[in-house]
Amino acid sequence: MDIQHMVYFVEVVKQGSMTKASEKLFIAQPTISKTIKNLEDELQLILFDRSKKSLKLTDAGKIFFEQCNEIVNLYKDLPVMMDNLLGVKTGHLKIGLSPIMNVKKLIKILADFHNCYPNITYELIENGGKTIEQSIQIDELDVGITALPVDNRLFQSFPFYEEELKLVVNKNHPLADKEKVSLIQLENEGFILFNENFYLNDIITDSCKRAGFIPHIVSKISQWNSIEEMIIAQIGIGILPKSIIEMLSDDVRSVSIESPSIVWQLGVIWKNNKYMNFVTKEWLHFMQKQLDSK
Structure with missing residues (x-):
């Protein structure tokens, strides 16, 4: 052998x-x-x-x-x-990230890191949080950005940012002009959600159950722009992060949710009990320092 x-x-x-x-x-x-x-x-x-x-x-x-x-x-x-050992500051970093996050925030930190370490290269791989965790576990990714909390027996983590989730409807929807809605008001609506690979699906579904109903899901998709197109076509409603909503067209409207409000926290995660190479170690240290300085 x-x-x-x-x-x-x-x-x-x-x-x-x-x-x-x-x-x-x-x-x-x-x-x-x-x-x-x-x-x-x-x-x-x-x-x-x-x-x-x-x-x-x-x-x-x-x-x-x-x-x-x-x-x-x-x-x-x-x-x-x-x-x-020789202090060579070069290498490659594989980062898994959610396609429904504020990617500008990540890219800004990545650009600052690149200025410090121009010989380090990157691979950014978009996927649902559950796949990101699996990929880290089998060493296909070095770090990931996904919803917290994670299983601390498998991963180490630190918070990246927290974001409000808001209702998104067609501009002609009866709720389009509301400032706020209670979650229970959506009981009879058709939901367009991300698929089960995304923790956002679990967060929305669990929030609806706590509010007293099981959401009627008309479609599950893996891309936020497809959710937008289905909302424009009046197939259903969506619940999306505020940073994604800022990129949507004028054909939709967003409404704050209360009773209860829904937030999600994204964090940086990596595998527990694994040898950490120079690139990954420096990237995590640099990112945490940048976040702490904000």
């Missing part, structure tokens, strides 16, 4: 398929299949339950994956660790 065998195995697990893993690694599928078989023979363990339609790890496979994943990550981090 060598590190390359572990790399193949870890990629098969992450992709859920030997075919997809071979495409990702640019390796012939028979080579990967043979490697997995050799690993099982060497360990004298069955790593995958092949009775299922899709690849599923056995209990032994799950334990082996956890250990392999740690070893592979350490192997990949070795060049960065050496750079850290």
Whole structure:
């Protein structure tokens, strides 16, 4: 067994398929299949339950994956660790962020950081909060920006900003000219929400339940501009963050919600108990310092 065998195995697990893993690694599928078989023979363990339609790890496979994943990550981090020892201020940072956040606030801090560390590059990946957490857990992202609170057994975090959520309706809707509405007034409305991958969906649904009703959901979408278009078409209503509402057209109106009001807090999160490279460490320190100075 060598590190390359572990790399193949870890990629098969992450992709859920030997075919997809071979495409990702640019390796012939028979080579990967043979490697997995050799690993099982060497360990004298069955790593995958092949009775299922899709690849599923056995209990032994799950334990082996956890250990392999740690070893592979350490192997990949070795060049960065050496750079850290030598004080080389270069590297790459993968940040997961919500598509329904005030991205200008993040970009401003990122620009200031870039001025200090011009040799560091970035990859910004938009996704729902639940996917961001999963991606951090399997080391596909270094840090994420998502709704707080998070499970502190899995993640460390600090607050980024808090934002009011407001009702958004078509300009001709009966509630369009109201200054405020109670949440219970929306009981008979059709809601257009983000899909279940977004914590905003949970926040809105839970708030409605606490107000005394289960929201009637007419559609679930992953893009806020699609929600806007459906509101303009009078298909339903939406509840969106204030910073997103500021970018909407004049064909919609926003109304404050009370009884109860709804807010959400976004935070910066990263994986617990993981070696932190220079880039991630500096970025988190820099961002927290910028936020504390506001």
